Amino acid sequence: MFDRFSWHTNNLSDTRLRIKNDVCFRSSMKPATFASFQCQAIPAHSPQAGGGTVLSNITTPLTNTSLSTNTSYPSTDTSTSDIRDPCARLPLTPELWQSLNLDHYLSTFPGGNNLSLELFAEKVGATNFECGIGQMCNANQICQPVRGRDWYILVAAQNWNSFSNQMYQATAFALGVIQGLASSIVNDYAPHQTDRLMYGGTFMGDIAGLCGAIPGFIFPAVFAYFSGKIWPLVQGGTGFAGGLLWTYHNIFAKLPSDEFSKTMDVDYMLSKAEAETQAKLSSSTKKVIQSGISTEDGLYGALQGGLFLNNHFSYTERSQDEIKTAIATVARGRLIAAIWKATKFFIIRGHLPCTQDGPNGALPGDNVFSYCNSEGMMMNIVQSVEGKMVEKFSSAQLLTAKYNITTQYFVEHSWNCQEKYGSYCYNPYKNSVLPADPDAECIVSLAVCDMTRKDIRKAAKRMGVLKACRNVGKLPGI
Structure with a gap:
């Protein structure tokens, strides 16, 4: 079931090679600051993902910031780099987004209310910059050919797109883990009480909370640092927590009477939740891409504040086993507690x-x-x-x-x-x-x-x- 998760690994390998080679070149020109970074030859093509990983690393544009996943922002001191230089390589941080006033730049871009992301990319010189679920858009290096503020916006869009794809890819696997646990626990502790579990949606509400936690299980470092800022994005942009209750109430209301019993089946409900959540994520991603870049529904709304102009979204790959362990460890207790409270x-x-x-x-x-x-x-x-x-x-x-x-x-x-x-x-x-x-x-x-x-x-x-x-x-x- 994981073959579909490996589609973009090769697309990233060349970018990683360019990043690493450039870092090694630049580190030879000044004291090394990459304590855990070893400059060694790497293959032209990385092994196929899928057998061991659900996620793939976000493509990171070349910058002079550390590539290590730390818990603090890289320095935003621009005294040695003139931000008026359209080809200056500056640290990727939300502070840089603010200092370049990119919210205002996006919201007032000429014709931006009717300019989609792809058309904006073409206008500033990036051809084939096609984002979306199942696609990996790449901003390349600065001034090759996109320059200045436009490049930093495309970098943030690239990170946002990668984050959305990883959320989409992980949904099926993560919900599968929760589904297996829920079915087992219900069978052990409430085998003939599914009507009580489903009554009022309380039990499904607790499971919805677990679904809302899926991004944190997948990106622990990101959510540890950005939880307050990124939670509204997960709630509104992906609909993880709300999607399950939406599924319960809408499926429940629309089913014909002869299929009513299916709403009492935890497996059925979680299967429907998986499909609905992925559909909602795909739809919301498509809406951002196709809406005008200067609108709340478009790129301006998705990137506002500069959260995605950040290296914290880099190098966050976790294996299937790691994700399963992280989810199962918490989900076991939460699900048993939810069933016990409902009964x-x-x-x-x-x-x-x-x-x-x-x-x-x-x-x-x-x-x-x-x-x-x-x-x-x-x-x-x-x-x-x-x-x-x-x-x-x-x-x-x-x-x-x-x-x-x-x-x-x-x-x-x-x-x-x-x-x-x-x-x-x-x-x-x-x-x-x-x-x-x-x-x-x-x-x-x-x-x-x-x-x-x-x-x-x-x-x-x-x-x-x-x-x-x-x-x-x-x-x-x-």
Whole structure:
């Protein structure tokens, strides 16, 4: 399935060779600044990608900036380079975009309201500059032939196009990983409850959050540095997070009655989400390319602020295994938590003393979710089923054996999140990129009924634990 991801590798190899040879030449003229860059002969054609990688490196125009992926901007000191020189090779940074006033230049370009990207490129001297999904446009080196501000705009357009292509390519693979996990977890923990999972779109909303995190899994360095600025682009430009819920509600509403049951099938929903998300990304990319370069819908809107005039979008290739590991590590916990929340699982804290027969005094058996910490505090994962509290589960042992997650991980993360934010099931990632780190705060967050509270403990003696947690503790959804 990955052959389609290797179409552009050869297109980039020649550019990389030119970059590297030029850097080696220039580094011989002055002290070397590339600590990790080795100047060695490289083949004319790199090996075909696809078997080991989903992504390919973004083509980087030749500049005098470092090619290493660092976490800070290269220097923007232009005292040694006259920016009025149309052939000056200046560092690719958003600051340079601002100093050249390229937002104003694009928005006021003569005839720019009706000039597409391709026509603009031809007008400034770049022939065959054809961007789009499945195409890799290349600005070449400055003054060969495009000069000055026009070249820097084409460089940013090239990086934007490469980013869009990589997002498109990674969608199928990343959603495939999530789909496989979701199907497995639903089968293990809610095999006959898909109607409950789909009711109200809550479960699909949690999966949508994972889909919205896909760019961060693929470009961790980029999103670590630019998350605040690039998140609106991902939301609006690619529609990852919104696309899945859109799919759910629109497919749900339009299906004939004899196909209604398909909306209860997680595999079906995620397959549709993949197709819809890729279609939305392709459409939005096409719209930018075909709209006038001076309009919000066109190049001006896509490049505004100079985010894509940046070497942070270079050398970000990750292998299939790396992407799969990054997604799966976080997705396992998030998906299990989403299913458990939708099926009325919650945590009780301090209900029993740590004097039982299990590890460190927790409840014994491989059919319970029970943990005691070093301070003697027991926390158990339980479920509300038809007004009764269920504490034993035949699939409990799969949490560690199959999904490599411990009860300790779930209960401690949930409690720490609840204590910090003072809210049940708090999600700090609603308007930001979900980190590709399973130990980040609130990655999993089940509601915790704190029975060390005197009012809840007192009520439990009178009405039982479940009712006390619901009526006095005000736990939602149980």
